[in-house]
Amino acid sequence: MAESKPVATARGRLPAELTSFVGRRRELADTRRLLSSSRLLTLTGTGGVGKTRLALRMAGEVRRTFADGVWFVELAALRDPTLLGHTLAGALELSQVSANPTADLAEYLEDKHLLLVLDNCEQVAEACAVLASKLLAAAPQLRILATSRHVLGVEGEQVLAVPPLSTPPMEALAADADQYESLVLFTDRVRAVLPEFEIDERNRAQVIEVCRQLDGVPLALELAAVWMRTLSLAQILDRLEDRFRLLATGRQAGPARQQALDAAVTWSYDLCSPAERLLWERLSVFAGGFDLEGAEEVCSGDGIARDEVLDLVAGLVNKSIITRTIVTDHSIVAWYDMLTTISQYGGMRLAEAGRTREIRVRHRDFYRMLAAQWEADSFSPRQADWYIRLRREHENLREALDFCLAEPGEGAAALEIAAPIWNFWFAGFLREGHRYLSRAIDAAPEQTPTRAMGIWAGAYLAMFLGESEQSTRLLAECAELAERYDDEQLRARIAEVEGQALIYQGDLTGAVARLERGLAGYRTVQDRLGEFDSLILLSAATFFLTDPRVEEFSRQAYELADSRGAASSKAYALWTVGIVRWRDHDQYESATHSFREAIRLWQPMNDHTGIAFCVQALSWCAGSDAPTERAARLMGASRAVWRSSGAHVDETTPYSQFDDRTEQRIRAAIGDAAFDEAFQAGAAYSFDQAVTLALGEETERDRAAKPGMAGRLTRREHQIAVLIGDGLSNREIAARLVISQRTAETHVEHILSKLAFSSRTQVARWVAEHPER
Structure with missing residues (x-):
């Protein structure tokens, strides 16, 4: 089964196309024309008609015309419209910048020339309309391509209704297989399961009839094609006719294409075993996908x-009801997903059976259990795996929390999910975690140990977001509950947050006193993660105080994290080791090595906050060791990474003082104009570009090259690029490699897109300049 994976480049992010793109020449031409004349184009049509595929193909074709890239944002799993801005900001690497992400997006996009592809807008259509209006007004070079089952209703919006694929008319019994798009698509998808399949005189009429009955709806055709593995064309037609007769008695007024899709999906449902149907229905409660453990626990x-779930999942994968996907390069388990239409159908069946709430409660309980496991096990050799897993489960965490907050009396359950994973929110979703905790605290007013943990976590995140008044208020209530329950661990947690807040306020002596109190409390209750966090904060406070105890705190932190095998914690310890080596021992190279090792540990976890600490520290090192334009660019890149994390640490007194000293040193060395230019260049970097610079992997060629140069070619694409360099035409390439000319043309388009080129001459020059590739 094909696996899907997002493709990220310096020019944006688009999911890779996993199957061949069929037809749509007219629609592609219309989309290109309307997109060139309008700044907002909405592709409308029923589910399964191919809106997303059309949008993706168009986005890929026009990518090279947008200097700042093409960015795909999937909204199918989004239920809460208030998270739309955060979702879009995260896709653009501006996650949780402030309490008003729309304003941050508008500011960021103001001078950007890029295309946003907003997919499946219908569930948050009103929010999409409002956000699109504001962003288009603020960013004159921004264009938006949206897909939705209905129009957004924004002023200036152009609308293109996406029709089904072309289908032979009734009289065309001898239609050519390549003359009608539905025949081409059906044939292509059947060959995926029966490679030897061909349309000939014996089966032509049956294939045409299948395409007619399914009204050329792509998803319906693909579902039918899968069944060719086990059924004949005649059997497929018999079952489709039965399904249409059933539908005709219930919804005669429905559009033909919707009936065709319903027929195909319902027919596929009917052909599943009873257990497969149950699993399909129950899996509909997941958002953004699921793994085998989740399916076993919930379904x-x-x-x-329980021991049947694996075989049932495999059966639904084979029937194309479920798709196996790759969410990150570092996933250690298989991840599965369902198309929105398929999931909605399962949800409809689940509702008809009256079991929606029951299964959603199971879903909630699974993620409550996952949060408890995270809390118990995340300071261990599995720490990195836990961060990766929770990022993969992000949409399901949202779904579980949204369910709790929509149900009366479920506020405490929301706290039991959101509070234990406070350090997950800290690593990249500060604003979102703060919002969920605030809502859950309001929904669970009863003073209990659960609320105590919730208000502590809320205070912690509020502190990082600059919400000092709220943080202070929550800590005061937390202190009352700590005394009521005589909870030493909670007292230690309060001292930790208070001490950290004092660091950021510049009261370093007071911070050390509070943090030492917290450290003692954590050691009393043997909370090793709390002990480690206190040691890290004590290292920071004593570093800024030039207190010699910094080396001892730093050493203890490193040894504790290393003994637990906790990768993220070890990375923070390496940060403390690095700053001490740099400032107190003048060991620039050793410090740089420590910071870069920490960044590499955080990369699989995509921990923007942790990485921000090290990119900033690297800029301090560079500014003192070699105050050049690169050091200024690194300072700007530090600003870019902090911006993507959402935390305001770099704006606090101790950290900003080091930034100020570094800036003054570099300005004195290279001049104000050179500093400003280099700093602004670094501040405009994407998160990935900033990390590349910080790791010392940016080359002069990278800086001078077009953004798309980083795109890596597959082995076949490189082979074709070499043939282009030899001067061969597409026809000659096809003959040389024994592939169709259409396939050769597709490869050439991919090569041009990945390299951000517009001509074959540029490809030839690139091949000559990069023989090692």
């Missing part, structure tokens, strides 16, 4: 034995 029981 087993009452008709599905």
Whole structure:
């Protein structure tokens, strides 16, 4: 089964196309024309008609015309419209910048020339309309391509209704297979399961009839094609005719294409075994995908034995009901997803059975259990795996929290999910975590140990977001509950947050006193993660105080994290080791090595906050050791990474003082004009570009090259690029490699897109300049 994976480049982010793109020449031409004349184009049409594929193909074709890239934002799993701005900001690497992400987006996009592809807007259509209006007004070079089942209703919006694929008319019994798009698509998808399949005189009429009955709806055709593995064309037609007769008695007024899709999906549902149908229905409660453990925990029981789930998942994968996907390069388990239409159908069946709330409660309980496991196990050799897993489960965490906050009396359950994972929110979703905790605190007013943990976590995140008044208020209530329950661990946690707040306020002596109190409390209750966090904060406070105890705190922190095998914690310890080596021992190279090792540990976890600490520290090192334009650019890149993290640490007194000293040193060395230019260049970097610079992997060629140069070619694409360099035409390339000319043309387009080129001459020059590639 094909796997899907997002493709990220310096020019944006688009999911890779996993199957061939069929037809749509007219629609592509219309989309290109309307997109060139309008700043907002909405592709509308029923589910399964191919809106997303059309949008992706168009985005890929026009990518080279947008200097700042093409960015794809999937909204199918988004239920809460208030998270739309955060979702879009995260896709653009501006996650949780402030409490008003729309304003941050508008400011960021103001001078950007880019295309946003907003997919599946219908569930948050009103919010999409408002956000699109504001962003288009603020950013004159921004264009938006949206897909939705209905129009957004924004002033200036152009609308293109996406029709089904072309289908032979009734009289065309001898239609050519390549003359009608539906025949081409059906044939292509059947060949994925029966490579030897061909349309000939024996089966032509049956294939045409299948395409007619399914009204050329791509998803319906793809579902039918899968069944060619087990059924004949005649059997497929018999079942489709039965399904249409059933539909005709219930919804005669429905559009033909919607009936066709319903027919195909319902027919696929009917052909599944009873257990597969139950699993399909229950899997609909997941958002953004699921793994096998989640499916087993949420979906087993009452008709599905736990040890049957794996085989049932495999069966639904084989029937194209479920797709196996790759969420990150570092996932250690298989991840599965369902198309929105398929999931919605399962949800409809689940509702008809009256079991939606029951299964959603199971879903909530699974993620409550996952949060408890994170809290118990995240300071261990599995720490990195936990961060990666929770990022993969992000949409499901949202779904579980949204369910709790929409149900009366479920506020405490929301706290039990959101509070234990406070350090997950800190690593890249500060604003979102703060919002969920604030809502859950309001929904669970009863003073309990659960609320105590919730208000502590809320105070912690509020402090990082600059919400000092709220943080102070929550800590005061937390202190009352700590005394009521005589909770030493909670007292230690309060001292930790208070001490950290004092660091950021510049009261370093007071901070050390509070943090030492917290450290003692954590050691009393043997909370090793709390002990480690206190040691890290004590290292920071004593570093800024030039207190010699910094080396001892730093050493203890490193040894504790190393003994636990906790990768993220070890990275923070390496940060403390690095700053001490740099300032107190003048060991620039050793410090740089420590910071870069920490960044590499955080990269798989995509921990923007942790990485921001080290990029900033690297800029301090560079400014003192070699105050050049690169050091200024690194300072700007530090600003870019802090911006993507959402935390305001770099704006606090101790950190900003080091920034100020570094800036003054570089300005004195290279001049104000050179500093400003280099700093602004670094501040405009994407998160990935900033990390590349910080790791010392940016080359002069990278800086001078077009953004798309970083795109890596597959082995076949490189082979074709070499043939282009030899002067061969597409026809000659096809003959040389024994592939179709259409396939050769597709490869050439991909090569041009990945390299951000517009001509074959540029490809030839690139091949000559990069023989090692």
